[in-house]
Amino acid sequence: MPELPEVETLCRQLRQVILGNQIRDVTIYDAKIAYFPEMIDRTIKDVRRRGKGLEIDLGGPVVHLHLRMSGRLFWQQDHVLPPPPHTRYSIEFAPGRMLCIDPRRFATLDLRDGYEAEKTFVPDLLAGIDLDAVCLQAKGRRLPIKALLLDQRVMPGMGNIYACEILFESSINPWRPTGDVTPAEWRKIVTATADILKTAVTCRGTSISDWRDLFSAKGEYQHQLKVYGQEGKTCPRCHGQIERRKLSGRGTYYCPSCQK
DNA sequence: TCCCATGTTGCTAA
DNA sequence: GTTAGCAACATGGG
Numbered sequence: 001m002p003e004l005p006e007v008e009t010l011c012r013q014l015r016q017v018i019l020g021n022q023i024r025d026v027t028i029y030d031a032k033i034a035y036f037p038e039m040i041d042r043t044i045k046d047v048r049r050r051g052k053g054l055e056i057d058l059g060g061p062v063v064h065l066h067l068r069m070s071g072r073l074f075w076q077q078d079h080v081l082p083p084p085p086h087t088r089y090s091i092e093f094a095p096g097r098m099l100c101i102d103p104r105r106f107a108t109l110d111l112r113d114g115y116e117a118e119k120t121f122v123p124d125l126l127a128g129i130d131l132d133a134v135c136l137q138a139k140g141r142r143l144p145i146k147a148l149l150l151d152q153r154v155m156p157g158m159g160n161i162y163a164c165e166i167l168f169e170s171s172i173n174p175w176r177p178t179g180d181v182t183p184a185e186w187r188k189i190v191t192a193t194a195d196i197l198k199t200a201v202t203c204r205g206t207s208i209s210d211w212r213d214l215f216s217a218k219g220e221y222q223h224q225l226k227v228y229g230q231e232g233k234t235c236p237r238c239h240g241q242i243e244r245r246k247l248s249g250r251g252t253y254y255c256p257s258c259q260k
Numbered sequence: 261t262c263c264c265a266t267g268t269t270g271c272t273a274a
Numbered sequence: 275g276t277t278a279g280c281a282a283c284a285t286g287g288g
Contacts, residue, residue: 001266032283052267068267070285086285104285106267143277152268161266208266209287228266248278251265 003159
């Protein structure tokens with residue numbers, strides 16, 4: 001269930017272990033996943049994150065993977081050990097192998113040509129958001145602000161936990177029509193987005209249930225959550241009570257008394 | 261048994 | 275065109 005900070009964590013850790021290494025073999029354990037023999041013997045030139053997706057640049061073709069709801073990556077150094085349950089594929093290198101473990105089987109793996117992969121520009125929320133571009137998207141729309149934040153074309157990498165946290169930090173109600181958000185409030189959202197996502201990257205993500213990083217370590221951001229998963233608890237800002245309601249099908253945590 | 265889940269896509273209908 | 279609501283994908287946990 002990784003969002004931007006979790007994928008960024010995997011991206012950085014993956015760079016440490018596979019950059020410059022050659023793919024020795026690829027094993028597919030799940031018939032839903034396609035096998036690309038072109039990957040064999042190629043050297044890893046770069047590992048990048050685009051939104052919640054990961055790109056492994058093979059110097060020409062680019063492996064694109066997405067973990068969706070329950071996917072995780074696991075670096076296994078000992079080739080002799082059997083892959084854990086729900087392992088869907090394995091990319092093998094001399095020092096170890098990268099396993100994708102995914103109980104719900106929504107994760108994807110595909111091979112694209114490099115030109116195709118780089119053609120579309122994807123903004124990076126960690127590098128800062130273009131306030132004017134977002135305001136332009138927001139103008140006149142009645143869509144709830146949280147739904148816009150979760151729109152991957154507008155905020156690539158944003159996920160449900162951090163959208164809840166960012167709106168709380170900005171004191172904005174998740175149901176507020178996007179077009180009614182003032183420029184000053186947009187500045188708050190942009191600032192909170194950068195602050196919260198960067199902190200979460202430093203914490204190596206949020207381990208609420210099963211998120212683990214590449215080396216099976218838990219993240220630490222779950223200790224800093226102010227509203228997500230805090231239904232019934234006291235609001236840390238105004239002493240109201242945190243509520244949980246559905247917004248476009250997603251559990252949405254907020255404080256009705258101070259998020260207006 | 262039912263409801264929940266850190267994601268994405270596609271359909272239908274207002 | 276926009277938005278809301280669902281269902282689908284598939285599995286496990288409480």
